[in-house]
Amino acid sequence: MQAVHWVGGSGLYAPSRNHGPKWGPTTVLIAQELSALAECRPGINYLARKLKVSERTVQYHLDMLREAGLLVYRTKGTRVTGSIRQASVFERVIPLEFDEALGIRTVGEGVERRPTGIAEKGLKLIGKLAKKAARKVRRRRSRTPVSGRGRCTPMEGGTSASSPTGTSTSPSETKLASGSTSHPTRKKTTRGPQNLNKIGRRHQLGQELVTNVPWLQQASTPRISWIARHCADAGWTWREVQAAAEEHSPIDPAEARRPSGLLAHRIKGVHLLYAHPAGRRSMVTAWEDSRAQEHFRHAGYDQPAQPVAGRTADEAMAEIRAVLQQPAHAAECTEHEAGDLDITTLTRDEVLEHRAYAADPAYVRAMLVSLGDRDTRRLLTNKLVDQALVMSRTTPTLTPAF
Incomplete structure (x- = not known):
């Protein structure tokens, strides 16, 4: 990145094409993204989507980095129709002109070149370039106005003498109470019900159990939601949970002293026993038709006391x-x-x-x-x-x- 800022500030780079974008903040921003990659094989569409620019703009700036000697091909990508396309792999390099201008001493050749020292004249410049490289470059926001028309001020004032609002006259009083309006119709929200996540579904099942099951009405909703969490994750309804809890014997609300513990004991492992929805439906049907449950629900009603x-x-x-x-x-x-x-x-x-x-x-x-x-x-x-x-x-x- 120090070499990128040095090339941009020295003015030594001259683009080979006369059209397209020039060297600027976008070029430095693309180089900054390339320096953050572990393996330099950027996708054109990835850079365009992240930087919010067109794919053609990304290609222009990659060409400028290659012409400046900051980016070289290691493996060129394939574009064969009908086969898997391979991305190009680049190597980030430092041009020799950078080392010569700052008096940097190096060992090795090519991509294996390593700095070993620097001349006295290049210390000050290398410090400035280090500060620029450490500073993250951000894309500037566009400052296009929302509307090209001049703003109006109250009391028939205007922003300029040529504004038509500066010489407008008051409307007739007969038109003030016409009832007509120029405001657009307010849009109706078409937002539907939100989809519950796993936690929301657990709390929904717990609330339904506390509301509808008689012997759970005194229990805590968060505790019941946690106890029936496996059933909620498997898509059970509150009626199926009640049927599983009362499958073998009915529960009298007056005898349920600790409803949460009773529910945890009754439904332990039922989500594994009735894993299929068809099995749960059969279980609910059998529970509703059981003579013991029917006698318990209708006790005192089927045979009323004689006067x-x-x-x-x-x-x-x-x-x-x-x-x-x-x-x-x-x-x-x-x-x-x-x-x-x-x-x-x-x-x-x-x-x-x-x-x-x-x-x-x-x-x-x-x-x-x-x-x-x-x-x-x-x-x-x-x-x-x-x-x-x-x-x-x-x-x-x-x-x-x-």
Whole structure:
């Protein structure tokens, strides 16, 4: 690089062509890129893309470096159609004129030449060239104006006397409220949803598990994301993770004291067991159709508790059927107990026994005659009395004669 700066500053190099670019910062920038390569075999398209110049410009400056004696071919590239193209290999060399101008003493020949000393007159110049070589050259930015028109200033002012805005007149007041505008329509953003990376997919699966699985709602989302990381990397859904965790036995949310540890124990190694999506679908289907899981999910809903009135009616009907099978015993009890009966002195067992006899309509009619309607209904309940009366009207053959 010291030799490159010396050639550019000495003015000794004269290009062989009259057209194309001249020696300048671009030439030094290309030489700087070549000096950074371990093996000097630069690609034309690589240098053009990195320096943001055309490929033809790169070729011009490489030719100038070769003409100046700073770059020589070691192997020339091939451009045979139909075969693999080989890049040219260069050697970075220092011209003899540089050594003679600075009084540098060398040993060896060609690319094997090495400096051994320098004359007193070249010390100052070699120091300046060393500073230039250490300084990185950067490509200058273009300073082309955004618009060729002159800027306008408020209050009908202009940047020059020839500007048409300097002599413009105010618009008519009738045009100020027209509602028209000259502003262009704002562009609509067409940006779609971003694709999640591996970490984002893990956190998404963890959030879905905490939100949708009942026994994981009290767990920490980052911890669940880390536990289910293998499933997230394999493309599992939260439903598949839940099915794998509850495959053998359901989990009651009230019994899941440490949900994260329970999940880690249940899904350990399942990403290897169900590595194929078809296997995961079969596993989810089997989990949803399992009788144990269905019973757990629908416990308390498939068989709702019967109301008290319904249970009383069922029990009364069962007692009626049992009493109707023994009409003689009911008639006998009616004859002995219907005559003198005080309902205030009866025990609970005796009251239940009388209500059991109420399955016989004849017994109920005898109690109505002996006790009256009010006390009979207090003893036997309105339901049993009304039911016996209805049966006595519809099935007269079941009523024994007294």
